Structures are given as structure tokens and as C-alpha cells.
Amino acid sequence: MTDPAPLIAVTNLIKQFGRFAALRGVSAEFSAGKLYAILGDNGAGKTTLLRTLAGLTRPTSGQVSILGAGKFHDICHQVGYMAHPSLLYDEMSGMENLEYFARLYGVTDQARCAFVIRAVGLDPDLARPVGQYSQGMRQRMSLARALLNDPKILLLDEPFSNVDLHSAAEMVQLLARARDQDKTVFIVTHQASLLEGAADEFVWMEFGRIVARTRELKR
Amino acid sequence: MKKAFPILGIVTALLLSYALYLALVWAPTEKTMGDVQRIFYYHVPSAWTAFILFFVNFGASVYYLIKRCQTADIVALVAAEVGVVFCTVVLVTGPIWARPVWGIWWTWDMRLTSTLVLWLIYVSYLFLRRFSSSGETPVLAAALAVLGALCVPFVYFSIWFFRTQHPQPVMGGGGSIDPRMLHVLLINWLAFSCFAFLVCWSRFRLEKLQRDVDEAHAMESLRDTQGSRK
């Protein structure tokens, strides 16, 4: 049922913050071309898991293997990351932001920036600084930033937080299309209902462990 | 290991008492400064001890940056703390010595000034350790320790040249030293070093214990399937 070579494999991940253990031995494998919804209460370890996958947090112990590499930096150009803060400069327009971040990935093509902005349903010519966007627009622009380098893996942490339903639905459709193009998408969210029908698998976390993995939004 | 600590404690106590006797009684009285000069036997060994401890801090920090070993981090912390204490002793005994001899509390003499800057650097190190959040402290502190240690030669060089341009009374006296005084000095240094080692060891155990407790707490919550008791 699972592909022979898992795209992402984590083995016995433990992450301690002082006396608090955010991840308590997470072991799992994830395959390519799937959309995973990671659900759970606050403090369950969802964000910590995602940040560990994104190389932003080093685990106290355990192994992470992404695209066959043990170190995130080796494959970082194939990963797109998005979080609840926009990771954008409030003072620049959407296009300016994307042009800058594109440079970090070695993408100098302006057309690519315009393309992803349109793909998330925004206007590339909008000169308004991102700081004046609505939350929905900001999250969509942040998603555009994550898509700039055409990553194989998308790691999204609460992308729909405070986003209006229309924008959220559009984002879900976009992500489902990405999954159809054989990208792997991880979405940490509290709004599981948005992903019903789009997600291939729901990963349930509780107190730093994965407690269930289901096909449907039911445990 | 457990037995060694009290034995070393007794040895240190004996050494310190002997060194005290030597410094205050046995050592010959200095010609020009009189008995006040005896503070020299506390001032100088403290400086040497502080210096060694700061060097240990540097070594441990570099090791930590390479190996990320927790023991190295604790050694760095301990060395810095005890080093600052000894450095403070130098800065306090300096004025105490200067006042009766030269009539001033502070001379911007080369060694004293350099020690002051050293003290400032390592106190700022301790502030960083206190003010950063626990996960990041070892790495940040180690980076600062490296920068601080590299700064030390510059401190000495710049102040040395500054003093040659603007000379001031030199404390500690230059020139040759009476062999009996040298003997007392070295014994005192040995006693101070043992004492420093004892304090460091004690502090190391304390810190290690604290960290082990934290880890045990985290481990306990790892095993805890309900995980609600936090």
C-alpha cells in the first residue's frame, strides 16, 4: 500500500523544551503525491513536527529523512514552507516580496512570480504593501511565496487561520491540484472540515504522538 | 569520585591555611610599601586563576560548538562563573592596595584596566546566559565566549600601547622578585587553584544535577501516556 521508498520518514522523534516534551517518540512514513492533514489540539506537537521537517527545529533525538537526505539543507530547494505569520515584508508589495524570495532560491524569472501570484488568485500588479492586505490575501500571498521554487514538498502550518471561507476554499483547491501534480502536501490545521474530500490521509496527534491515521475525517 | 571531593576539600583547606600563614607572617616585608604589600599574594594569584578559568571557558565553548556536548557547556558555564568571582577579587584587592600606597583608589594601570575589561566581557557572558531562553543558551553563549576570548589579546595590546603613551603608576611592581616572595606567591597560587577547582567541581555537580532533573521530568512525561500532568 505504501510506496517502496517513502518520501519522508521520521524515526522516534523526540523534542524537549526544558521540562516539556513536545514530541514524544514520533515514527511515521509519508509517501509522495499525497495530501496529509495533521490534526490535534493545541500542544499536541503538530507545529513542532512540521518545523522539525522544515529543518527549523533540531530534534532532541531521532532521525528525519526527507527525499533521502538526513540534513534538510541538502534538499531545501525542493521544499516550500508556510506558517501562520506571513513570512513576508509588510512594507513591500506582493510582487516585490516574491521577487526577493525568488532570488533566495535562484529564481530570477519575474514571470514565475507573476504566475504563482495569479495561481493563488491575486493580482501581480497590485502595488499595495502586503501589510495592508486582508488576512486571506496575506495567507494566499504567503502560499504563493511557498510555491515559487516549484517544491516537491509543501509544509503548511495553519494556512487557513483567520482566513475567510472563500479564500480558504480556493487555497484548498490549489493544494489539491498541487497534490495531483505529484507534490506532497502537509497541512497542520484546526479546521479539518476544510480538507474533507481533499486530504488523502488524516494524521491525528495527541500529546506529542501520532495516535491515528485515517482516510476519513473520523477516528 | 565521591571520596575524592572531601579529601580535596581537606587538602585545600590545609593549603589555604598554610598559604595564609606564609603570606601574612613568613613572607618578608616589602621595603617601600610595608605590610600593605602582602595583598599582592591575593591579588596576583587571583588574576592568574581567573585567566586560566577564562581560558578553560574558551576551550569548552569551542568544544561545544564542534561537538554539541552538554558537559562542555556546563564546564564553560562553571569556568566563567568562578572566573568572574576571582576577577572580582582582583578588582577589589587592586584599589585596596592602591589606596594606602599611592593615595588613589584606582589607577588606570595596564593590568588593572585589562582585568576590568576582562571582567566586563565575562559578566556580559553571564548576562547572556541568564537572558536567553534555555534551548538556545549553550550555542549563543559559546559563540559569545569565542568572540570574547579573541578580544582578550586586543584588550591587552591596546591598553599596553595606551599606557606607554600615557604612563601611570604601575601596580605590582616591575623588576625582579625576592625568591622568598616568589615562593609564597606560588604556594598561594597553588592553594587558590585547588580552591577554584573545588568550587568549580561543586558547581558542576550542582548544574549537572539540575539538568538531570529537568531531563527526568521530560522523560517522565514522555512515558506518560495520558500526558495531562504538566
Add this chain to the structure above:
Amino acid sequence: MTAPTGITRFTLLKDLRLEWRSKDAINSMLFFSLLVVVVFSFSFDPTAEESRQIAGGLVWVAFLFAAVVALNQTWARELRNQVLDAYRVSPAPANSLFVAKVLGNFIFVSVLEALMTPLFIAFYRLRALGPAWQLLLVAALGTWALVVNGTFFAAMSLRTRSREIMLPLLLFPIAIPALLAMVQATASILTGETSARFWLVLLATYDLVFTTVCLLLFETVLNAE
């Protein structure tokens, strides 16, 4: 992939552009610089000969204050929306970001110095009796010393409580040898009594050593948990 220098250049241009657009920081910094000079002038009202002796110290302390205020702003924009996470996740080398920030700060602080200097010259009736061109060298080397360490410590203080006080707290002790050199070199040149060569060499060595070490350690500090 874009060459690291390309990323540095692009980041620097972005920062300069944003600074120019907002003008917040620039305006407040300019006014602050003026205030500093005026306050110092009230505090120290020396004769022309005395002022040449102490001007080195005054000027550099004033520059130091201005530098600290500028340095505290270094990462302010990146902090607002956790932009540093986006940077860390990208293939861009951390050092490119560091160099861009240092250069940006260098330009910024140099502008402030350039504005404060005429005021000092006027208020203290300063005139260099030694080789005046060396003052430019002192300014460049000295500013670089403050800015390279300052940017590094600003990044460190991001991870601490009391961020704004941590920066000067960490910077000042380590900057002391460089400050001594800047002050003494300036005094030498203004009074013309001694050669500033030793201090210039010391500053240059200091800059070299600390730039190298900061470059080696920045990535570690950026990625500290």
C-alpha cells in the same frame, strides 16, 4: 542558484529601498544625532586646545550611541512576520544575509557620522593638526568594527529577553579595544602630536579577526533553536 554575492547585493538593495521608503528610522536617527551633539556641547565646553584632546572621545561616544540605536533596528523588519524562518528554509547562505545587513548598517551609521561631524567641528572649533585624511580611515575602520559586531550581537539578542538592552550590553565590552583605538587615533590626528599608525593597524587587525569569526559563527547563531 543565485551566487551568494547576488543575494547579498539584492538584500542590501531591498533594505536600502525600504529604509528610503519609510524614512521613519532615518528621520528619527538624524534628529537623535543632532540631539546627541547638542547635549554633548552643553556638557563639555572646552577651549580649542582642550577640545582637540578630548574630541576623539566625545565624537566616538556620540557615534557609538547613534550606532546602537541604528543597530537595534537591524532585524526589526525580519522579526515582524518571522521572515527569518523563510530565509532559513531557503537555500540562501546565512552569511549573505549577514554581510548585507552589516553593509546596510555601515552605510546607515556612516551617513549619521557624516551628518554629526560638521556639527562637532563647528561646536568645538576642531581643526586637524595631523594628517586629516587619516580621519577617514579611522572612521571607516572604526565604524566597521562597531557595525560588524553590532549586527552579530543584534542577531544574538533576537533570542533573548530585554532585546534592546542586550545589544549594548554584549557589544560594549568587546568593542572596548576598538573604541580605545578609534579615540586615540582621532586624538593623535587632531593634535598632531603622535602617529596614529599603531591604532590604525590595531583597528584593521581587529576588523579582520572579528569579521572572520562573525562570518564563521553567524549561521550557528541564526539557527540556534
